[in-house]
Amino acid sequence: MQLVFRANNILEAHIVAGLLKSHEIECHVGGHFLQGAVGDLPATDFAHVFVERDNIEAAQAIIDGYENNLL
Known part of the structure; x- marks a missing residue:
């Protein structure tokens, strides 16, 4: 599998995944x-x-449509 989207948080990752699955x-x-280690790691990426x-x-x-508010 290939990385196609780096989300700001796990919730956004699931939103994008749901959008992809709907297609x-x-x-x-x-x-x-x-995400449980966020206190020790940067809170992104x-x-x-x-x-x-x-x-x-x-x-x-x-994903481009999502990022450009076209969907």
Whole structure:
């Protein structure tokens, strides 16, 4: 799987994952267990969304729409 989105937090990662899944793109949210260590780590860059290589272009188009408030 390839990283396609770096979320600000785990909630945003799940929002993007839900958006991708609603377009029938299978994905994985990583970083669940790192949020408990936020007191010791920077509070960013731990929530990521991954998709299969075959779906990168389609996922990126959807994510671009999300980031530009087009969806």
